[in-house]
Amino acid sequence: MLKEERLRTILNEVELHNRILLTDIAETLEVSIDTVRRDVKELDANKKLKKVHGGAVALGFITNNTRNTNIYALDEKIKIAEKALTLIKNGAVIFIDGGTTCLELARLISMDSELTCFTISLPVAVELSSKPNIKVIFIGGQISKDAHIAIGANTIHNLSEIKVDYSFIGTGYVDSQYGLTEFDWDIVQLKKAVIKAAKKTVLLCISEKLNSQHRYKTCDLKEINTMITELNADNSLLKSFKSHDVILL
Protein backbone atom coordinates (compact mmCIF):
# COMPACT_ATOMS: atom_id res chain seq x y z
CA MET A 1 0.00 0.00 0.00
CA LEU A 2 1.23 3.43 -0.94
CA LYS A 3 1.85 6.02 1.67
CA GLU A 4 -0.53 8.40 -0.02
CA GLU A 5 -3.30 5.84 0.23
CA ARG A 6 -2.64 5.43 3.91
CA LEU A 7 -2.79 9.15 4.53
CA ARG A 8 -6.02 9.33 2.60
CA THR A 9 -7.50 6.44 4.54
CA ILE A 10 -6.50 7.88 7.88
CA LEU A 11 -8.00 11.24 7.01
CA ASN A 12 -11.20 9.62 5.84
CA GLU A 13 -11.51 7.68 9.04
CA VAL A 14 -10.95 10.79 11.12
CA GLU A 15 -13.50 12.78 9.21
CA LEU A 16 -15.98 9.98 9.35
CA HIS A 17 -15.72 9.17 13.03
CA ASN A 18 -14.29 12.43 14.34
CA ARG A 19 -11.57 10.41 16.03
CA ILE A 20 -9.29 7.44 15.59
CA LEU A 21 -7.02 5.31 17.69
CA LEU A 22 -3.52 4.75 16.37
CA THR A 23 -3.64 1.10 17.36
CA ASP A 24 -6.83 0.54 15.36
CA ILE A 25 -5.38 2.16 12.27
CA ALA A 26 -2.18 0.18 12.55
CA GLU A 27 -4.18 -3.00 12.71
CA THR A 28 -6.54 -2.30 9.81
CA LEU A 29 -3.78 -0.95 7.58
CA GLU A 30 -1.41 -3.74 8.60
CA VAL A 31 1.52 -1.47 9.25
CA SER A 32 3.50 -0.84 12.40
CA ILE A 33 2.24 1.62 14.94
CA ASP A 34 5.30 3.75 14.32
CA THR A 35 4.37 4.24 10.72
CA VAL A 36 0.89 5.31 11.63
CA ARG A 37 2.34 7.64 14.18
CA ARG A 38 4.55 9.24 11.58
CA ASP A 39 1.66 9.56 9.15
CA VAL A 40 -0.57 11.20 11.68
CA LYS A 41 2.24 13.51 12.67
CA GLU A 42 2.53 14.60 9.08
CA LEU A 43 -1.20 15.15 8.72
CA ASP A 44 -1.14 17.16 11.90
CA ALA A 45 1.70 19.31 10.56
CA ASN A 46 -0.39 19.95 7.47
CA LYS A 47 -3.34 20.96 9.64
CA LYS A 48 -5.51 18.15 8.34
CA LEU A 49 -6.29 16.82 11.78
CA LYS A 50 -5.17 17.13 15.36
CA LYS A 51 -2.91 14.54 16.86
CA VAL A 52 -3.64 13.68 20.46
CA HIS A 53 -2.26 11.16 22.88
CA GLY A 54 -3.27 7.74 21.61
CA GLY A 55 -4.91 8.85 18.40
CA ALA A 56 -6.16 11.80 16.44
CA VAL A 57 -9.32 13.89 16.28
CA ALA A 58 -10.90 15.93 13.51
CA LEU A 59 -10.11 19.62 13.64
CA GLY A 60 -13.66 20.77 14.24
CA PHE A 61 -13.90 18.34 17.09
CA ILE A 62 -11.87 20.47 19.43
CA THR A 63 -12.72 23.97 18.41
CA ASN A 64 -16.24 25.23 17.82
CA ASN A 65 -17.13 23.76 21.08
CA THR A 66 -18.09 26.86 22.93
CA ARG A 67 -19.75 28.28 19.85
CA ASN A 68 -23.28 27.00 19.95
CA THR A 69 -24.42 28.04 16.52
CA ASN A 70 -22.94 27.55 13.12
CA ILE A 71 -22.14 30.98 11.88
CA TYR A 72 -22.29 31.71 8.20
CA ALA A 73 -18.97 32.83 6.67
CA LEU A 74 -17.27 32.70 10.04
CA ASP A 75 -13.76 32.81 8.63
CA GLU A 76 -14.43 36.00 6.74
CA LYS A 77 -16.05 37.57 9.76
CA ILE A 78 -13.09 36.74 11.94
CA LYS A 79 -10.73 38.31 9.43
CA ILE A 80 -12.82 41.45 9.34
CA ALA A 81 -12.95 41.53 13.11
CA GLU A 82 -9.18 41.15 13.28
CA LYS A 83 -8.78 44.16 11.06
CA ALA A 84 -11.23 46.15 13.15
CA LEU A 85 -9.30 45.21 16.25
CA THR A 86 -6.26 47.10 15.01
CA LEU A 87 -8.25 50.33 15.25
CA ILE A 88 -8.83 49.91 18.95
CA LYS A 89 -6.21 51.63 21.05
CA ASN A 90 -5.76 51.00 24.74
CA GLY A 91 -7.89 53.26 26.89
CA ALA A 92 -10.41 53.93 24.15
CA VAL A 93 -14.14 54.21 24.71
CA ILE A 94 -15.99 52.21 22.11
CA PHE A 95 -19.38 50.85 21.21
CA ILE A 96 -19.87 47.35 19.87
CA ASP A 97 -23.04 46.50 18.01
CA GLY A 98 -24.89 43.20 17.86
CA GLY A 99 -24.44 40.65 15.10
CA THR A 100 -22.01 37.84 14.61
CA THR A 101 -19.20 39.88 13.12
CA CYS A 102 -19.23 42.31 16.01
CA LEU A 103 -19.36 39.38 18.40
CA GLU A 104 -16.18 38.06 16.86
CA LEU A 105 -14.60 41.43 17.45
CA ALA A 106 -15.57 41.24 21.11
CA ARG A 107 -14.09 37.75 21.28
CA LEU A 108 -10.81 38.94 19.85
CA ILE A 109 -10.28 41.72 22.34
CA SER A 110 -7.42 40.60 24.54
CA MET A 111 -7.59 40.03 28.27
CA ASP A 112 -4.95 42.70 28.81
CA SER A 113 -6.47 45.59 26.92
CA GLU A 114 -8.09 48.30 28.97
CA LEU A 115 -11.22 49.62 27.37
CA THR A 116 -14.61 51.04 28.09
CA CYS A 117 -17.13 49.23 25.95
CA PHE A 118 -20.75 50.14 25.51
CA THR A 119 -22.99 47.57 23.91
CA ILE A 120 -26.60 46.66 23.34
CA SER A 121 -25.81 43.04 22.55
CA LEU A 122 -26.31 40.37 25.16
CA PRO A 123 -23.73 37.97 23.67
CA VAL A 124 -21.18 40.77 23.33
CA ALA A 125 -21.74 41.79 26.95
CA VAL A 126 -21.32 38.22 28.14
CA GLU A 127 -18.17 37.83 26.11
CA LEU A 128 -16.65 41.08 27.33
CA SER A 129 -17.61 40.69 30.95
CA SER A 130 -15.18 37.81 31.28
CA LYS A 131 -12.29 40.12 30.42
CA PRO A 132 -11.01 41.68 33.61
CA ASN A 133 -9.83 45.02 32.25
CA ILE A 134 -12.80 45.87 30.10
CA LYS A 135 -15.37 48.16 31.61
CA VAL A 136 -18.61 46.93 30.10
CA ILE A 137 -21.70 49.10 30.03
CA PHE A 138 -24.86 47.53 28.77
CA ILE A 139 -27.38 49.94 27.35
CA GLY A 140 -30.63 48.51 28.63
CA GLY A 141 -33.90 47.94 26.89
CA GLN A 142 -36.20 45.23 25.74
CA ILE A 143 -34.24 42.25 24.47
CA SER A 144 -35.18 41.26 20.96
CA LYS A 145 -35.66 37.53 20.55
CA ASP A 146 -33.92 37.20 17.24
CA ALA A 147 -30.90 39.46 17.49
CA HIS A 148 -30.48 39.31 21.26
CA ILE A 149 -29.98 43.03 21.49
CA ALA A 150 -31.66 45.73 23.52
CA ILE A 151 -34.05 47.84 21.48
CA GLY A 152 -36.65 50.49 22.10
CA ALA A 153 -37.08 54.11 23.07
CA ASN A 154 -35.20 53.81 26.31
CA THR A 155 -32.20 52.29 24.59
CA ILE A 156 -32.17 55.09 22.04
CA HIS A 157 -32.51 57.69 24.75
CA ASN A 158 -29.59 56.28 26.68
CA LEU A 159 -27.50 56.26 23.53
CA SER A 160 -28.27 59.93 23.05
CA GLU A 161 -26.41 60.70 26.26
CA ILE A 162 -23.09 59.11 25.36
CA LYS A 163 -20.26 59.83 22.94
CA VAL A 164 -17.74 57.12 22.17
CA ASP A 165 -14.50 57.26 20.19
CA TYR A 166 -15.40 54.44 17.88
CA SER A 167 -18.62 52.69 17.11
CA PHE A 168 -18.30 49.27 15.49
CA ILE A 169 -21.51 48.38 13.75
CA GLY A 170 -22.96 45.88 11.34
CA THR A 171 -25.75 46.35 8.86
CA GLY A 172 -28.31 44.30 7.07
CA TYR A 173 -27.57 45.70 3.63
CA VAL A 174 -25.18 48.20 2.13
CA ASP A 175 -25.10 49.84 -1.26
CA SER A 176 -23.06 52.69 -2.69
CA GLN A 177 -26.16 54.50 -3.83
CA TYR A 178 -28.70 53.76 -1.10
CA GLY A 179 -26.25 53.56 1.79
CA LEU A 180 -27.01 51.34 4.79
CA THR A 181 -30.48 49.82 4.86
CA GLU A 182 -32.39 47.39 7.05
CA PHE A 183 -35.36 45.11 6.99
CA ASP A 184 -36.57 46.40 10.34
CA TRP A 185 -37.65 49.93 11.12
CA ASP A 186 -36.82 49.71 14.82
CA ILE A 187 -33.31 48.58 14.07
CA VAL A 188 -32.85 51.57 11.83
CA GLN A 189 -33.81 53.95 14.62
CA LEU A 190 -31.39 52.22 16.91
CA LYS A 191 -28.50 52.32 14.47
CA LYS A 192 -29.10 56.00 13.81
CA ALA A 193 -28.70 56.60 17.52
CA VAL A 194 -25.54 54.51 17.62
CA ILE A 195 -23.97 56.47 14.77
CA LYS A 196 -24.92 59.73 16.44
CA ALA A 197 -23.27 58.56 19.65
CA ALA A 198 -19.93 57.99 17.96
CA LYS A 199 -17.12 60.26 16.90
CA LYS A 200 -16.22 57.72 14.25
CA THR A 201 -18.28 54.88 12.90
CA VAL A 202 -16.72 51.69 11.59
CA LEU A 203 -18.84 49.36 9.50
CA LEU A 204 -18.00 45.66 9.64
CA CYS A 205 -19.49 44.02 6.63
CA ILE A 206 -18.91 40.77 4.76
CA SER A 207 -18.82 41.14 1.00
CA GLU A 208 -22.02 39.16 0.76
CA LYS A 209 -23.91 42.25 1.84
CA LEU A 210 -22.29 44.64 -0.59
CA ASN A 211 -24.55 46.16 -3.20
CA SER A 212 -27.76 45.00 -1.62
CA GLN A 213 -30.54 47.09 -0.18
CA HIS A 214 -33.83 46.94 1.64
CA ARG A 215 -36.75 49.03 2.64
CA TYR A 216 -35.57 51.25 5.50
CA LYS A 217 -32.53 53.47 5.46
CA THR A 218 -30.10 53.87 8.33
CA CYS A 219 -27.75 56.41 6.80
CA ASP A 220 -25.75 57.41 3.76
CA LEU A 221 -22.35 55.93 3.16
CA LYS A 222 -20.72 59.27 3.85
CA GLU A 223 -21.73 58.99 7.50
CA ILE A 224 -19.58 55.89 7.79
CA ASN A 225 -15.95 56.74 8.44
CA THR A 226 -14.49 53.32 7.78
CA MET A 227 -15.81 50.22 6.14
CA ILE A 228 -14.07 46.89 6.59
CA THR A 229 -14.73 44.02 4.23
CA GLU A 230 -12.79 41.20 2.60
CA LEU A 231 -10.07 41.76 0.07
CA ASN A 232 -11.48 39.08 -2.17
CA ALA A 233 -14.67 41.01 -2.53
CA ASP A 234 -15.39 41.52 -6.18
CA ASN A 235 -13.58 44.62 -7.31
CA SER A 236 -16.53 45.85 -9.28
CA LEU A 237 -18.51 45.82 -6.08
CA LEU A 238 -15.91 47.82 -4.26
CA LYS A 239 -14.99 50.53 -6.73
CA SER A 240 -18.26 52.32 -6.12
CA PHE A 241 -17.24 52.64 -2.49
CA LYS A 242 -13.78 53.94 -3.33
CA SER A 243 -14.78 57.55 -2.94
CA HIS A 244 -15.25 56.80 0.71
CA ASP A 245 -12.74 55.68 3.27
CA VAL A 246 -12.72 51.93 2.84
CA ILE A 247 -10.21 49.72 4.58
CA LEU A 248 -9.66 46.35 2.98
CA LEU A 249 -7.99 43.31 4.40
Add this chain to the structure above:
Amino acid sequence: MLKEERLRTILNEVELHNRILLTDIAETLEVSIDTVRRDVKELDANKKLKKVHGGAVALGFITNNTRNTNIYALDEKIKIAEKALTLIKNGAVIFIDGGTTCLELARLISMDSELTCFTISLPVAVELSSKPNIKVIFIGGQISKDAHIAIGANTIHNLSEIKVDYSFIGTGYVDSQYGLTEFDWDIVQLKKAVIKAAKKTVLLCISEKLNSQHRYKTCDLKEINTMITELNADNSLLKSFKSHDVILL
Protein backbone atom coordinates in the same frame (compact mmCIF):
# COMPACT_ATOMS: atom_id res chain seq x y z
CA MET B 1 -11.60 6.28 24.96
CA LEU B 2 -9.29 9.14 24.13
CA LYS B 3 -8.57 11.75 26.69
CA GLU B 4 -9.67 14.36 24.20
CA GLU B 5 -13.08 12.78 24.01
CA ARG B 6 -13.42 12.81 27.75
CA LEU B 7 -12.55 16.48 27.91
CA ARG B 8 -15.15 17.23 25.32
CA THR B 9 -17.79 15.15 27.03
CA ILE B 10 -17.14 16.87 30.32
CA LEU B 11 -17.35 20.27 28.69
CA ASN B 12 -20.58 19.36 26.96
CA GLU B 13 -22.09 18.19 30.20
CA VAL B 14 -21.08 21.36 31.97
CA GLU B 15 -22.48 23.58 29.27
CA LEU B 16 -25.67 21.62 29.10
CA HIS B 17 -26.40 21.49 32.79
CA ASN B 18 -24.27 24.40 33.97
CA ARG B 19 -22.79 22.17 36.61
CA ILE B 20 -21.48 18.66 37.08
CA LEU B 21 -20.43 16.44 39.93
CA LEU B 22 -17.06 14.75 39.57
CA THR B 23 -18.49 11.51 40.89
CA ASP B 24 -21.22 11.48 38.25
CA ILE B 25 -18.76 12.07 35.45
CA ALA B 26 -16.43 9.39 36.74
CA GLU B 27 -19.29 6.94 36.73
CA THR B 28 -20.65 7.73 33.28
CA LEU B 29 -17.20 7.85 31.70
CA GLU B 30 -16.07 4.77 33.58
CA VAL B 31 -12.81 6.22 34.74
CA SER B 32 -11.47 6.89 38.20
CA ILE B 33 -12.40 10.02 40.02
CA ASP B 34 -8.76 11.03 39.96
CA THR B 35 -8.75 11.11 36.20
CA VAL B 36 -11.87 13.23 36.09
CA ARG B 37 -10.34 15.52 38.63
CA ARG B 38 -7.25 15.95 36.50
CA ASP B 39 -9.34 16.56 33.40
CA VAL B 40 -11.45 19.18 35.07
CA LYS B 41 -8.34 20.82 36.42
CA GLU B 42 -6.98 21.04 32.91
CA LEU B 43 -10.21 22.46 31.53
CA ASP B 44 -10.20 24.98 34.33
CA ALA B 45 -6.64 25.98 33.50
CA ASN B 46 -7.74 26.51 29.91
CA LYS B 47 -10.61 28.69 31.05
CA LYS B 48 -13.22 26.34 29.68
CA LEU B 49 -15.05 25.97 32.96
CA LYS B 50 -14.64 26.68 36.62
CA LYS B 51 -13.68 23.96 39.01
CA VAL B 52 -15.38 24.05 42.36
CA HIS B 53 -15.41 21.79 45.36
CA GLY B 54 -16.98 18.52 44.28
CA GLY B 55 -17.51 19.38 40.65
CA ALA B 56 -17.41 22.13 38.08
CA VAL B 57 -19.64 24.92 36.86
CA ALA B 58 -19.91 26.56 33.46
CA LEU B 59 -18.35 29.95 32.97
CA GLY B 60 -21.05 32.56 32.89
CA PHE B 61 -22.80 30.68 35.59
CA ILE B 62 -21.33 32.91 38.19
CA THR B 63 -22.39 33.35 41.76
CA ASN B 64 -22.65 36.87 43.13
CA ASN B 65 -21.23 35.71 46.35
CA THR B 66 -17.86 34.06 46.65
CA ARG B 67 -18.84 32.31 49.83
CA ASN B 68 -21.17 30.25 47.80
CA THR B 69 -19.26 28.34 45.18
CA ASN B 70 -20.45 25.10 46.65
CA ILE B 71 -22.39 23.23 44.03
CA TYR B 72 -24.24 21.05 46.48
CA ALA B 73 -26.30 23.98 47.56
CA LEU B 74 -27.64 24.03 44.02
CA ASP B 75 -30.16 21.32 44.78
CA GLU B 76 -31.58 23.46 47.53
CA LYS B 77 -31.52 26.48 45.30
CA ILE B 78 -33.50 24.65 42.67
CA LYS B 79 -36.07 23.61 45.24
CA ILE B 80 -36.40 27.18 46.40
CA ALA B 81 -36.70 28.36 42.83
CA GLU B 82 -39.41 25.79 42.17
CA LYS B 83 -41.38 27.15 45.08
CA ALA B 84 -40.92 30.69 43.88
CA LEU B 85 -42.13 29.67 40.46
CA THR B 86 -45.55 28.83 41.87
CA LEU B 87 -46.05 32.49 42.73
CA ILE B 88 -45.66 33.56 39.12
CA LYS B 89 -49.00 33.82 37.31
CA ASN B 90 -49.29 34.07 33.58
CA GLY B 91 -49.20 37.62 32.35
CA ALA B 92 -47.43 38.94 35.42
CA VAL B 93 -44.74 41.60 35.34
CA ILE B 94 -41.81 40.57 37.48
CA PHE B 95 -38.25 41.41 38.30
CA ILE B 96 -35.56 38.76 38.67
CA ASP B 97 -32.38 39.56 40.54
CA GLY B 98 -28.88 38.21 39.96
CA GLY B 99 -27.36 35.28 41.83
CA THR B 100 -27.56 31.56 41.31
CA THR B 101 -30.87 31.00 43.04
CA CYS B 102 -32.59 33.61 40.91
CA LEU B 103 -30.90 32.19 37.85
CA GLU B 104 -32.42 28.84 38.68
CA LEU B 105 -35.80 30.52 38.84
CA ALA B 106 -35.24 31.98 35.38
CA ARG B 107 -34.26 28.56 34.11
CA LEU B 108 -37.40 27.00 35.49
CA ILE B 109 -39.77 29.39 33.81
CA SER B 110 -41.52 27.39 31.11
CA MET B 111 -41.36 28.10 27.42
CA ASP B 112 -45.12 28.57 27.35
CA SER B 113 -45.57 31.10 30.11
CA GLU B 114 -46.20 34.67 29.05
CA LEU B 115 -44.44 37.15 31.26
CA THR B 116 -42.74 40.47 31.30
CA CYS B 117 -39.44 40.12 33.09
CA PHE B 118 -37.15 42.91 34.15
CA THR B 119 -33.65 41.96 35.21
CA ILE B 120 -30.20 43.35 35.86
CA SER B 121 -28.49 39.98 35.55
CA LEU B 122 -26.70 39.04 32.36
CA PRO B 123 -27.08 35.27 32.90
CA VAL B 124 -30.77 35.68 33.72
CA ALA B 125 -31.31 37.78 30.60
CA VAL B 126 -29.53 35.22 28.45
CA GLU B 127 -31.58 32.44 29.96
CA LEU B 128 -34.89 34.23 29.51
CA SER B 129 -34.23 35.52 26.04
CA SER B 130 -34.36 31.99 24.70
CA LYS B 131 -37.97 31.68 25.85
CA PRO B 132 -40.25 32.92 23.10
CA ASN B 133 -43.11 34.24 25.21
CA ILE B 134 -41.13 36.11 27.80
CA LYS B 135 -40.70 39.81 27.24
CA VAL B 136 -37.26 40.50 28.68
CA ILE B 137 -36.19 43.96 29.65
CA PHE B 138 -32.64 44.41 30.74
CA ILE B 139 -32.03 47.35 33.02
CA GLY B 140 -28.74 48.67 31.70
CA GLY B 141 -25.67 49.83 33.53
CA GLN B 142 -22.07 48.93 34.12
CA ILE B 143 -21.63 45.18 34.32
CA SER B 144 -19.93 44.06 37.51
CA LYS B 145 -17.20 41.52 36.91
CA ASP B 146 -18.02 39.28 39.82
CA ALA B 147 -21.80 39.11 39.86
CA HIS B 148 -22.41 39.80 36.17
CA ILE B 149 -25.14 42.26 36.97
CA ALA B 150 -25.71 45.85 35.93
CA ILE B 151 -24.97 48.31 38.69
CA GLY B 152 -24.64 52.05 39.10
CA ALA B 153 -26.65 55.22 39.22
CA ASN B 154 -28.25 54.74 35.82
CA THR B 155 -29.46 51.30 36.76
CA ILE B 156 -30.98 52.62 39.95
CA HIS B 157 -32.59 55.51 38.12
CA ASN B 158 -34.17 53.20 35.58
CA LEU B 159 -35.49 51.03 38.38
CA SER B 160 -37.13 54.08 39.93
CA GLU B 161 -39.34 54.37 36.88
CA ILE B 162 -40.87 50.91 36.96
CA LYS B 163 -43.32 49.05 39.16
CA VAL B 164 -43.50 45.28 38.91
CA ASP B 165 -45.93 42.84 40.50
CA TYR B 166 -43.27 40.67 42.04
CA SER B 167 -39.60 41.16 42.61
CA PHE B 168 -37.58 38.01 43.21
CA ILE B 169 -34.36 38.86 44.96
CA GLY B 170 -31.46 37.24 46.71
CA THR B 171 -29.34 38.59 49.49
CA GLY B 172 -25.89 38.16 50.93
CA TYR B 173 -27.03 37.82 54.51
CA VAL B 174 -30.30 37.78 56.38
CA ASP B 175 -31.07 37.99 60.06
CA SER B 176 -34.30 38.40 61.98
CA GLN B 177 -32.89 41.32 63.89
CA TYR B 178 -30.71 43.12 61.36
CA GLY B 179 -32.74 42.29 58.27
CA LEU B 180 -31.07 41.95 54.89
CA THR B 181 -27.43 42.98 54.74
CA GLU B 182 -24.64 42.97 52.18
CA PHE B 183 -20.92 43.09 51.93
CA ASP B 184 -21.08 45.72 49.21
CA TRP B 185 -22.51 49.21 49.55
CA ASP B 186 -23.36 49.55 45.85
CA ILE B 187 -25.31 46.34 45.90
CA VAL B 188 -27.33 47.65 48.82
CA GLN B 189 -28.32 50.78 46.89
CA LEU B 190 -29.34 48.63 43.98
CA LYS B 191 -31.43 46.25 46.06
CA LYS B 192 -33.17 49.16 47.75
CA ALA B 193 -34.21 50.38 44.32
CA VAL B 194 -35.38 46.91 43.35
CA ILE B 195 -37.54 46.59 46.45
CA LYS B 196 -39.00 50.04 45.83
CA ALA B 197 -39.84 49.06 42.28
CA ALA B 198 -41.94 46.09 43.37
CA LYS B 199 -45.44 45.76 44.72
CA LYS B 200 -44.35 42.59 46.48
CA THR B 201 -40.83 41.41 47.19
CA VAL B 202 -39.95 37.74 47.43
CA LEU B 203 -36.66 36.78 49.03
CA LEU B 204 -35.05 33.57 47.78
CA CYS B 205 -32.60 32.46 50.37
CA ILE B 206 -30.84 29.21 51.18
CA SER B 207 -30.81 28.36 54.86
CA GLU B 208 -27.06 28.78 54.94
CA LYS B 209 -27.57 32.53 54.89
CA LEU B 210 -30.10 32.62 57.70
CA ASN B 211 -29.02 34.43 60.83
CA SER B 212 -25.95 35.97 59.32
CA GLN B 213 -25.23 39.62 58.82
CA HIS B 214 -22.75 42.04 57.37
CA ARG B 215 -21.85 45.67 57.30
CA TYR B 216 -24.42 47.34 55.06
CA LYS B 217 -28.16 47.12 55.40
CA THR B 218 -30.56 46.68 52.51
CA CYS B 219 -33.81 46.69 54.42
CA ASP B 220 -35.73 45.36 57.39
CA LEU B 221 -37.41 42.01 57.21
CA LYS B 222 -40.82 43.64 57.29
CA GLU B 223 -40.18 45.09 53.84
CA ILE B 224 -39.96 41.56 52.51
CA ASN B 225 -43.37 40.12 51.75
CA THR B 226 -42.33 36.53 51.31
CA MET B 227 -39.25 34.60 52.17
CA ILE B 228 -38.58 31.19 50.66
CA THR B 229 -36.07 28.85 52.20
CA GLU B 230 -35.64 25.12 52.75
CA LEU B 231 -37.84 23.10 55.04
CA ASN B 232 -34.87 21.44 56.62
CA ALA B 233 -33.61 24.77 57.81
CA ASP B 234 -33.06 24.60 61.50
CA ASN B 235 -36.32 25.41 63.23
CA SER B 236 -34.62 27.59 65.78
CA LEU B 237 -33.35 29.69 62.93
CA LEU B 238 -36.77 30.04 61.47
CA LYS B 239 -38.94 30.75 64.45
CA SER B 240 -37.54 34.25 64.73
CA PHE B 241 -38.86 34.89 61.22
CA LYS B 242 -42.30 33.50 62.04
CA SER B 243 -43.78 36.87 62.81
CA HIS B 244 -43.30 37.64 59.14
CA ASP B 245 -44.81 35.94 56.15
CA VAL B 246 -42.44 33.07 55.55
CA ILE B 247 -43.16 30.37 53.00
CA LEU B 248 -41.34 27.11 53.51
CA LEU B 249 -40.91 24.24 51.12
Add this chain to the structure above:
DNA sequence: ACATGTTTTGCAGTTTTATGCAATATTATT
Protein backbone atom coordinates in the same frame (compact mmCIF):
# COMPACT_ATOMS: atom_id res chain seq x y z
C1' DA C 1 21.80 -3.76 -15.05
C1' DC C 2 24.13 -1.58 -11.52
C1' DA C 3 25.65 1.63 -8.06
C1' DT C 4 24.36 5.40 -5.28
C1' DG C 5 21.60 8.21 -2.52
C1' DT C 6 17.13 9.01 -0.57
C1' DT C 7 12.88 7.75 1.61
C1' DT C 8 10.23 4.61 4.10
C1' DT C 9 9.56 1.29 7.45
C1' DG C 10 10.08 -1.55 11.57
C1' DC C 11 12.58 -2.47 15.76
C1' DA C 12 14.71 -1.77 20.37
C1' DG C 13 15.76 1.20 24.07
C1' DT C 14 14.51 5.30 26.48
C1' DT C 15 11.53 9.01 27.88
C1' DT C 16 7.15 10.90 28.54
C1' DT C 17 2.31 10.71 29.55
C1' DA C 18 -1.90 8.74 31.45
C1' DT C 19 -4.08 6.41 34.94
C1' DG C 20 -5.33 4.30 39.29
C1' DC C 21 -4.24 3.52 44.07
C1' DA C 22 -3.18 4.68 48.75
C1' DA C 23 -1.80 7.83 52.33
C1' DT C 24 -2.43 12.39 53.90
C1' DA C 25 -4.37 16.95 53.96
C1' DT C 26 -8.05 20.00 53.26
C1' DT C 27 -12.68 21.38 53.07
C1' DA C 28 -17.74 20.96 54.07
C1' DT C 29 -21.39 19.54 57.15
C1' DT C 30 -23.48 18.10 61.43
Add this chain to the structure above:
DNA sequence: AATAATATTGCATAAAACTGCAAAACATGT
Protein backbone atom coordinates in the same frame (compact mmCIF):
# COMPACT_ATOMS: atom_id res chain seq x y z
C1' DA D 1 -15.25 19.48 67.70
C1' DA D 2 -16.34 15.39 65.10
C1' DT D 3 -17.40 13.34 60.81
C1' DA D 4 -17.87 12.77 56.03
C1' DA D 5 -16.67 14.17 51.54
C1' DT D 6 -13.40 15.90 48.55
C1' DA D 7 -8.40 17.33 47.29
C1' DT D 8 -3.69 16.66 47.06
C1' DT D 9 0.46 14.18 46.78
C1' DG D 10 3.60 10.61 45.72
C1' DC D 11 4.15 6.40 43.63
C1' DA D 12 3.61 2.24 40.54
C1' DT D 13 2.20 0.52 36.27
C1' DA D 14 1.04 0.51 31.63
C1' DA D 15 0.47 2.71 27.44
C1' DA D 16 2.16 5.82 24.15
C1' DA D 17 5.72 8.84 22.14
C1' DC D 18 10.28 9.73 20.87
C1' DT D 19 15.07 8.50 19.32
C1' DG D 20 18.55 6.33 16.78
C1' DC D 21 19.53 2.75 13.79
C1' DA D 22 19.48 -0.65 10.21
C1' DA D 23 17.10 -3.08 6.64
C1' DA D 24 14.06 -2.59 2.83
C1' DA D 25 12.02 -0.10 -0.86
C1' DC D 26 12.39 3.26 -4.11
C1' DA D 27 14.32 6.71 -7.34
C1' DT D 28 17.91 8.35 -10.17
C1' DG D 29 21.83 8.64 -13.06
C1' DT D 30 25.32 6.18 -15.45
